[in-house]
Each structure stands twice: as structure tokens, then as C-alpha cells.
Amino acid sequence: MTRDVTESLRIFVVPGGMLLTPQQNAGQVCVWCPRSLHPGEGVDLGGSGPWWPHACLSCYEAQTRVLATYLDWADHADGCTLCKAAPPCDTAHTMGTDHIDALCRIAKPALCSDCHRITEPHTFRPHRTVGTSGMRFGYLHHKPCHARRQSGA
Numbered sequence: 737m738t739r740d741v742t743e744s745l746r747i748f749v750v751p752g753g754m755l756l757t758p759q760q761n762a763g764q765v766c767v768w769c770p771r772s773l774h775p776g777e778g779v780d781l782g783g784s785g786p787w788w789p790h791a792c793l794s795c796y797e798a799q800t801r802v803l804a805t806y807l808d809w810a811d812h813a814d815g816c817t818l819c820k821a822a823p824p825c826d827t828a829h830t831m832g833t834d835h836i837d838a839l840c841r842i843a844k845p846a847l848c849s850d851c852h853r854i855t856e857p858h859t860f861r862p863h864r865t866v867g868t869s870g871m872r873f874g875y876l877h878h879k880p881c882h883a884r885r886q887s888g889a
């Protein structure tokens with residue numbers, strides 16, 4: 737069930753040229769870790785001009801998995817009537833588990849778009865928003881964040 741996320745990865749996940757070192761922009765160092773890449777090594781992330789980002793294989797696979805599991809999960813949540821109610825359905829739970837596992841591997845916390853706190857597993861759902869710089873792949877707590885705070889959870 738691996739979907740092709742090459743395009744989305746380049747547009748939404750690969751850091752822009754301003755955030756990268758000259759070596760990373762030149763494709764000589766992985767954009768996600770300090771590993772240096774010899775010519776012909778690494779995965780071409782599809783840049784152009786002075787922005788020619790590459791990734792080492794393990795970062796590429798990890799980042800691809802994070803994005804693919806997120807999109808599967810978010811697509812499901814958008815189309816599933818069971819997920820409109822809380823708690824979400826078992827399918828969403830499984831997809832969420834998969835995504836959280838993928839996030840752990842890149843040591844990235846999931847932050848709630850509303851309260852900006854780190855979310856604990858299975859307290860949140862995917863939440864896509866359109867911002868000024870394009871689509872943002874965020875998360876939102878199931879319950880309103882203020883209710884969650886009051887209950888001390």
C-alpha cells in the first residue's frame with residue numbers, strides 16, 4: 737500500500753533552499769542528516785537550479801513513510817463517516833499507529849495545531865490546513881484542547 741509521494745515530498749517536506757547549507761543545496765549532504773553523499777549517491781529529491789536537494793536512503797525512506805502514512809490516514813479520516821464521531825474507527829486507529837511509529841523513527845513530535853502541545857498517541861487526528869506557504873500537514877486533538885487541559889489528561 738505504498739503510495740507514490742515523491743511529488744508531495746518535494747513540495748511539502750523537503751526543506752527549501754534558504755534552510756539548507758550550500759553543500760545540501762548542491763546535493764553533497766543529505767538534507768535531513770549530516771551524512772555526506774558522493775556524486776551519484778543518495779536520492780535525487782527533484783530540485784532545480786541552485787536547489788538540488790538529495791537525501792541518504794535511510795532518511796528518504798523514513799520521510800517517505802511519514803508522509804505516506806499521514807496521507808493515508810488523513811484521506812481515510814476525510815472520507816469515513818465513522819471517523820466524524822469520536823473516537824475514530826479502528827481503521828483510523830491502525831493508520832494512526834502506523835504514522836506515529838513512522839514519526840518516532842525520525843524523532844519528530846506531533847504538535848497539535850490548536851494548543852501547540854505535543855500530542856500523545858491516539859489523542860489526535862490528522863488535520864490538513866491551507867496556509868500561506870501551501871498545504872500544512874498538522875494534527876488536532878480529538879477533544880477540544882481546553883477540555884483536555886481541565887481533565888488533566
Ligand SMILES: [Zn+2]
Pocket residue numbers: 766767768769770771791792793794795796
Ligand atoms: Zn540522511
Ligand SMILES: [Zn+2]
Pocket residue numbers: 812813816817818819824825826827828
Ligand atoms: Zn474511519
Ligand SMILES: [Zn+2]
Pocket residue numbers: 848849850851852853876877880881
Ligand atoms: Zn490540542
